[in-house]
Each structure stands twice: as C-alpha cells, then as structure tokens.
Amino acid sequence: MIVYKSTHILSKVQAGEVIVSVPRRFLITNKSLMAIYGPHPLSTHQLLALHLVLLCRDRESWWEPYTSLLPSHFSTMPVKYPTELQNHLPHSLTEQVAQQKHKIEEDFVAAAKFFNSKRDSLQSQEPILYEEYEWAWLCVNTRCIHLKTADATAKGGNMALAPMLDFLNHAWDAKIQSDFNIKNQCFEIKTLVPYAKGEQVFISYGPHDNLAILKEYGFVVPDNVFNYIQLDDEVWSLFDDMETPEGAIIKKQILEGAGYSGDYSIKKGDVSFRLLCALRLLALEGAGRPGFNRRVMQWNDVVMGQTERISADNERRVMIMLQSICGQVHEEAAREVEELEEIMNNNSPGMHPFAVRFLHSTWNETKAIASEMLIEIEEKLPLIT
C-alpha cells in the first residue's frame, strides 16, 4: 500500500505569504554532517544517504518523528521495477534507469568504504547493506532540495534534506518561490497564489515531463504540459533507411557541424525546430553530388532563420517523414498500452499496481501526442504548395 502524505493549509493564506519555513539548524547539509563525520571523500548525495541509514538504525534518535514518516518502499520507481515491467519502459528511459542503478551501486561502494573507515568512532557497527542504502539514496533523490548558496566543500551539488518541507507534493503549475532567507536563517517557501483553508499545497519540482518525474520521483501527473516524445532513435534510423551509407555520414556531419545533431522531439501540437532542421536536411537529395552544397546553403538559410523553407517539395517530404515516424511511435505506444492493460488485469505478483498504472499512463500520453500530430499532418499536407 502507498501511504501518500501531503501538506494542507490550516487557515487561509494570501499570495506572497511564506507557507513553509525550515530553520537552518533543521536542514541536513554537507556542512552539518561534516560536524558529525569530519572531512570525508563523499558527494553530498552519498553522505546524506549514509546518514539516513544510520539515523534509521538508531531507535533513540531525536529525528525518529521525521524518519518514521519516510516512505516504506520505492516500488513505483523504474529503478525498482521487476524485469518484466522494465521491459516496457520507453527506449529513451531504459538507458537512463540503468545509469541510475549504476550510480546507486557506485555510491553504495563509496559510502560503505567510508563507513568502514569510521566504524570505530560511529555507534553503528553492523555493515551497511545494499538494500538499506538504496532505500536511503532514493529517499534523498526524491526529497532533497538544492541550495543556491555555494559550499566549496560540497561535492556533486549543494543538496540538503529539509524535514517538513519534503512532505510537499508536486504540481507542474504550482506557483511558489523558494530560497534561503539570510535575515532569519530559514529555508522558505512562499506561495504566489492564495490558498483556502484545507487545500493541499503543492510546489513544483521543476519543469519536468512525466517520464523524468517517473524516473526521478516514481509518479506521474495528469495533463502535464511539459510532456514530449524524444525521437532521436527514430530519426537516426530514418537517416540510415533513406540515405546511402556515405550520404548518411555526410548529412550527420552537417548536422553535427551546425549544432543540430540529436535532441529531436515533438510535443502536443508542436514539432521541435531541431527535428524540422534534421528532416529538412534529410529531404535534400544528392548528398555529395554536384549541386548538393548549394542546397545545403539553402538549408542553412532556413536554420539561421533567413528564410522559412527550402521549397514546397522539401516541406512536403518533411511532413511525410514525420508522418512515418509518428505512425511508428503511435503503433508502438498502442501496443504497450494494450500489453500493460493485460498486466494490470492479471494483477501480476511482485508488481506494484501504481507502478503499472503510471507506466501505462506515460504510454497513453505518448499515444495521444503522436495521434494528434498525425491528424495535424493529415490536415497540413494538402495545404503545402
């Protein structure tokens, strides 16, 4: 069972009011931990996770009211999915999740080594187990704040745990400001909109699409305006399918040289300019043959914003290529939606129902974006003259 904790307003709040304020002495930072552990070779994330492990082991800890409210598991995070579910992740996420797993493993080794070197001076004598460190690492990942003030001793970013503040949930459209207030020495969250008594307060964890939220925090939000579809794999295979091997190399080098290699995407009703640039170049004929350089100059004019298009024919070919890519993505997403529905209906053991539901939702969103794009292309194609 997921225990979803959230923060609600006790009495009416005006826009501009501070809604959460965590005094410096309650922030768990690299500096505050150095006072306990001394100089150390760890990144702040590695050390915060180790500290959480040790805090949770200490039943007498002053922090028990805080640690007892931390999540009991992270089964909705892709890094914790069973293999059967991981096989349904979009390609763009598979590699990132593998990297995250590798990072946790590396951090565990570094933290365990440091702990062993300090074991005599620390009360906790039992060796650190991977499972408990992974849990603590994910707690830090899903709950830390990033302080803007520079701390030269903090490696890998000036992160901190801010107890209380980390019970605030995310909404992509939350309107807040957060910063450390040097006057009163508190980390504060100010709301930019009013709240009525009893309403849940949200903050924004950043302008993330649902796949990024799923990977870093293990949930998704409805109607996320930051959703998009990454299409690099599809674009590169189109280059290989439509060009001779030499032509593909020439065109990929042109994209590289112009700074337009990769990061191709579409979102609701919008094709990224980078993707259009790549497809416009792919639609140019005769790579490496006479006259090609002149056509590349025309392409360059469009890239630089000096003209809007190369030709009607080029635009039409771009639309047809986009149609083929979106068709492919739509087909894959529809298949994944069906397969995940089957998994949901079968109540597969070892799979958290919310994990399946969230992943299903991301594929449904991909399907919807691709489907809308296909309708738009259908309408646009006959109008290109």
Ligand SMILES: C[S@@+](CC[C@H](N)C(=O)[O-])C[C@H]1O[C@@H](n2cnc3c(N)ncnc32)[C@H](O)[C@@H]1O
């Ligand atoms: C900083 S904590 C927020 C407090 C959290 N709800 C708790 O129970 O401790 C971040 C975690 O809260 C959950 N969360 C935050 N915003 C959410 C939302 N809009 N919908 C569902 N879960 C959310 C996710 O599990 C995420 O990893």
